[in-house]
Amino acid sequence: MSQIKYMLLTSRQGKTRLIRWYQPFDIKYKHKILREVTTNVLSRKSKMCNILEYQDHKVVYKKYASLYFIAGIDLDSDNELLTLEIIHRFVETMDRYFGNVCELDIIFNFSKAYSILDEMIMCDGSIIETSKDEVIHVVEAMDAIESNDDLDRVLS
Amino acid sequence: MALGQNQQNNMKGLQLFIADLRANQKTKEHARRIQTELQNIRTQFTQKSGLNGYQRKKYVAKMAYIYITTNAGMVPELLFGLDQCFQLLKSSNFSEKWIGYMTLELLFNHAVVRNSVLEKTISCLKLDLSSGDANAVSLALNFVGIVGNRDEIFADNLSETIFGILRSPVSSAILKRKACLAFLTLIRYKPQILTNLEDNKRTLWIERITTLLGDENDHGLLLSLLPLLEFIAREIDVNPCLRLIPQLAEILHECLSKKQNSANDADYQFSGVSNPWIVGNCVSLLQVLVSDNGENLIGSNIDQQTLGKLRVCVSHAVSFALASDANPVTKNAQYSVMFTMLGFACKLDPTNEAISNSVTGLCELMTSNDLNTRYSTFDLLIKICKVNGTTAIKTIQNEHLTRLVDMLKRESDVTLLRKIIDLLVILTDVSNFKFVVQELLSALEAHKSMDFALREDLSFQIERLIELHADDLNWFVLSSLRLLSSNTSIKNDHVWKRICQIVVNNEPLHKLACEHLIDYLHAPNVAESLVKAGVFLLAEYASLVNDKVSAGDLFNLFTEKYFQVSNLTKAMILTGMLKLYHVEPQLSSVVVKFFQLELNSFDVILQTRSYEYLKIIQYSKMNDMTFIDKLLPGMPPFASSKDTDIMSKLPKTQELLSLEQPFTSGNTVDSNNKPASLPTPPRSRKNNKLYHSQQLTPGWESGFKRMLIHTQGVFYQDTLVSVLFRVETKEEQPSTSKITFTYVNKSDWEITGLSCEIIPLRADNNPPYVLQVLQSPDSKLAPSNGRTSYTFEITTRFPFPQEHASLLSSQFKCGGQYCSHRLKIGYTILSTLSPRISEIKLAQFVQRWKSIGDSLGKAGEHVDVVECQHTNLQKLMKTMSKVGFDVVQQSSIPNIAFAGGILHTKSDGNYGCLLKLRLLDSDDKVQITCKTTSSGDLSRFVINCIKKVVEE
Known part of the structure; x- marks a missing residue:
């Protein structure tokens, strides 16, 4: 079971761009994680491995352009590499959707970024769908309904 | 053009707002802009004329952005918008x-929000979940899947509905997937929604979920279903899931062995290795199902084929990962599959050779260029060493210890360093501890950049190793002190405290430790923890080293250190000085002078302490010199309970060097040298309640009866499926039979997710019969007459009544319909009959009948009457011979049939059995008398079987 505790997107300056908590932590602990994990990850050199042990869990991260994708996973689960794959899939899917995704896309279309993430991961980080096409297909369908709705609004 | 780009201008106001905020990066302006916007939203929401949907959406989206951009800092300011959100x-x-x-x-995520809107949310969710609009259902399921673990109200109110979506044959694939995970979220938060169900209902629910595994082609469903099954197997009930092992093996096999099944599957494929998540989830479920040493794989319910399949999967995974030189992304996927499989392999084949092979293979990857691979390699090696113990440890020790030490010196990445250290610690035993401790100490001294947490961990690990393995005092003291002296930045006190405790409790160490401490303390820039230990021990045992250093010298040494250390240590030094005075009263003038000086200390503790000690010295000088003797009687040994706070920090460490047993010679206690953290014993997977909780499918009796009489025929049939049976009794060992059930698909649809299981009365605790599966059925059956077989061997150990015969439980899906059957298998004590070649004559029969009667009396006999219409002697004799008895061919006695045979059991030996069946001409009844050579219940068992056979 890939137990993702949280998924976090942080800019190089340490600003949170997207965050999804999959486990109920209390506020204080959340802030602590945000602060410490972010600093820890940002301070690591590029020639180090993408895994970090932090308190009671592992942190798997990967840098894409100016964004760090960070996932907190269970200590016992033995799939850091798999988590990296999930992150990669997420990035690829956004890339396909936005067309060469950049940080600005995620800022301006945060709701879409959340949708894509939600179509891929639910419930403590279990995967719903790994196929890019499938995810895009669903999000596309959502877009279609949305523009229909908007059209209705304009016409009425 | 990419899809997302035409979506950009959807809500202009929102885009402008975001752009605005980005332009104002300065904190002050940023905050002001947010405040103005909030004010604006507030006025909009309170407008009398009301908002239209679009505006409402826009303003709520703005609120969401404010929430994100302030890092969740403004929740209270956003609460006013919740109503609009609803x-x-x-x-x-x-x-x-x-x-x-x-x-x-x-x-x-915030309790304030939850508390105010929980009820409302639930009612909205209920509406959406039961709506006909798949998109609304999907949104609601997502919502439950993501925040459903925040409160049990979700589980209480929504689990039935969500389960409904999950099992409904008309739900679309994507809804099922989401329902799967939403349901998992709920039961994970509150397992009681399953455990509190009535037994029957729970069994049904779990069955429904397990049959979903049949839709193997839908990778998506598989992905979300596997974690759900894993949770059920792990937390609710493992038994109903055990039968899935062959199916899971098949899925894995498909995933790993097919090179490239089709082009449109490209998303699931990475140059030959199929979806790593499917493999990962599959294996992690198998990890739960297969007990720790793999015993239940070899046991009753798994056939060799399945086991073989799994082994092939492992070798596929390894060869893929090691052979190809693909791009890094692919490589990562392949390695993730390989590590998953290798982790599982040790359960499949726990022989020493296999383990040492896989360990050797893994060690090659320690120097991989990809750092993540290195990490995973270390991680897996540590796991293998923990689970499989000595074999793995020896293998690495022999060939790779020096290499590891080499890496320890060079590694600069904290994550990897930590793993290397963990591995080294596990590898340490009596043969190499000196070497390893030495290297670890050098690492501690050399890696100045190590972070605090790791340094602390490392020093504690070293301390533990030293303590565990020390076999000579000199080495113990030297290493411990070296450890202390390199600990310049450690804040945590437990290492030096631990060393002090051990030295105090072990008398031979007192002098030795003090001598070395003096040398260490004379060096400049001594680590503070070393000062602490030094002051404490030297003051305590100053008299022992008098020949080397006088108390006066020690006093000077303490004074020198006093001004280099923190207040806490200063306080300790003050106490140390008092003790020195106790050892050497001539020091009184300097000691008093020192204390008087410290009366002016800024620190209130030091001031108080100096004052008190001053008074003590004055009092003892004026009144009673023995006062100070009574006050400082010498350090008593530490009780072991005192170090509980140390132990609690490392919950997994084994018992440390015993504190109650001071070591008298140079030998430490050997019993502590067990390998760390023994694997927990496997949970018992045998559930005897399972047998009795099964409800048999109506109409099972006819198949049961047919099987009692015939060796092959129809066991069960309905409109969808028919099950044929075939029983082959082993000639050389009639107590064992091979039984084959063949499933034939009679419908026009494909049968999927077929899984079968034989449920014995009990599997442990001296069972009357034991099972061994030879071949598991395929999980799919082609429409119209597709067939598959389920073969197993059953061995009777001792007589048992027919009521306790084993059950065949099967479940499958056909054309969207879920079916399950529970049928009693007609394998009874009569199935062990071996007919003899020679015919039995009436005279022989009578003679044997008599001799049993003579030796056992009424004990071996049982009589019963059974109703059966339309029978006659000929029919009766024919049936009995079909069952397997030797029937006496005679015509002299017109209304009695005589039959006999040998019943075989594996543990209790063989029994002779004789039968008289008398037709009572009154009203179509048969009186059966049975004599056996057993004085137990055997005759009754036999008669009950016969009753089943002849009764109409």
Whole structure:
């Protein structure tokens, strides 16, 4: 079971761009994680491995352009590499959707970024769908309904 | 053009707002802009004329952005918008509903929000979950899947509905997947929703879920179903899931062995290795199902084929990962599959050779260029060493210890360093501890950049190793002190305290430790923890080293250190000085002078302490010199309970060097040298309640009866499927039979997810019969007459009544319909009959009948009457011979049939059995008398079987 505790997107300056908590932590602990994990990850050199042990869990991260994708996973689960794959899939899917995704896309279309993430991961980080096409297909369908709705609004 | 780009201008106001905020990066302006916007939203929401849906959506989306951009810092300021958020949720317009759910998902992280809107949320969710609009259902399921673990109200109210979506044959694939995970979220938060169900209902629910595994082609469903099954197997009930092992093996096999099944599957493929998540989830479920040493794989319910399949999977995974030189992304996927499989392999084949092979293979990857691979390699090696113990440890020790030490010196990445250290610690035993401790100490001294947590961990690990293995005192003291002296930045006190405790409790160490401490303390820039230990021990045992250093010298040494250390240590030094005075009263003038000086200390503790000690010295000088003797009687040994706080920090460490047993010679206690953290014993997977809780499918009797009489025929049939049986009794060992059930698909649809299981009365605790599966059925059956077989061997150990015969439980899906059958298998004590070649004559029969009667009396006999219409002697004799008895061919006695045979059991030996069946001409009844050579219940068992056979 890939137990993702949280998924976090942080800019190089340490600003949170997207965050999804999959486990109920209390506020204080959340802030602590945000602060410490972010600093820890940002301070690591590029020639180090993408895994970090932090308190009671592992942190798997990967840098894409100016964004760090960070996932907190269970200590016992033995799939850091798999988590990296999930992150990669997420990035690829956004890339396909936005067309060469950049940080600005995620800022301006945060709701879409959340949708894509939600179509891929639910419930403590279990995967719903790994196929890019499938995810895009669903999000596309959502877009279609949305523009229909908007059209209705304009016409009425 | 990419899809997302035409979406950009959807909500202009929102885009402008975001752009605005980005332009104002300065904190002050940023905050002001947010405040103005909040004010604006507030006025908009309170407008009398009301808002239209689009505006509402836009403003709520702005609130969501404010929430994100302030890092969740402004929740209280956003609460006013919750009502509008719910308006969106209730909207029939999809995009409005979507923004509503998204915003609420974000805000739901906060208890204030939850508490105020829980009830409302649930009623909205209920509406959406039962709506006909798949998109609304999907949004609601997502919502439950993401925040459903925040409160049990979700589980209480929604689990039935969500389960309904999950099992409904008309739900679309994507809804099923989401329902799977939403349901998992709920039961993970509150397992009681399953455990508190009535037994029957729970069994049914779990069965419904397990049959979903049949839709193997839908990778998506498989992905979300596997974690759900894993949770059920792990936390609820493992038994109903055990039967899935062959199916899972098949899925793995398909995943790993097919090179490239089709082009449109490309998303699931990475140059030959199929979806790593499917493999990962599959294996992690198998890890739960297969007990720790793999015993239940070899046991009753798994056939060799399945086992073989799994082994092939492992070798496939390894060869893929090691052979190809693909791009890094692919490589990562392949390695993840390989590590998953290798982790599982040790359960499949726990022989020493296999383990040492896989360990050797893994060690090659320690120097991989990809750092993540290195990490995973270390991680897996540590796991293998922990689970498989000595074999793995020896293998690495022999060939790779020096290499590891080499890496320890060079590694600069903290994550990897930590893993290397962990591995080294596990590898340490009596043969190499000196070497390893030495290297670890050098690492501690050399890696100045190590972070605090790791340094602390490392020093504690070293301390533990030293303590565990020390076999000579000199080495113990030297290493411990070296450890202390390199600990310049350690704040935590437990290492030096631990060393002090051990030295105090072990008398031979007192002098030795003090001598070395003096040398260490004379060096400049001594680590503070070393000063602490030094002051404490030297003051305590100053008299022992008098020949080397006088108390006066020690006093000077203490004074020198006094001004280099923190207040806490200063306080300790003050106490040390008092003790020195006790050892050497001539020091009184300097000691008193020192204390008087410290009366002016800024620190109130030091001041008080100096004052008190001053008074003590004055009092003892004036009144009673023995006062100070009574006050400082010498350090008593530490009781072991005192170090509980140390132990609690490392919950897994084994018992440390015993504190109650001071070591008298140079030998430490050997019994502590067990390998760390023994694997927990496997949980018992045998559930005897299982047998009795099964409800048999109506109409099972006819198949049961047929099987009693015939060796092959129809066991069960309905409109969808028919099950044929075939029993082959082993000639050389009639107590064992091979039974084959063949499933034939009679419908026009494919049968999927077929899984079968034989449920014995009990599997442990001296069972009357034991099972061994030879071949598991395929999980799919082609429409119209596709067939598959399920073969197993059954061995009777001792006589048992027919009521206790084993059950065949099977379940499958056909054309969207879920079916399950529970049928009693007609394998009884009569199935062990071996007919003899020579015919039995009436005279022989009578003679044997008599001799049994003579030796056992009434004990071996049982009589019963059974009703059966339309029978006659000929029929009766024919039936008996079909069952397997030797029937006496005679015509002299017209209304009695005589039969006999030998019953075989594996443990209790063989029994002779004789039968008289008398037709009572009155009203179509047969009186059966049975004599056996057993004085137990055997005759009754036999008669009950016969009754089943002859009764109509």
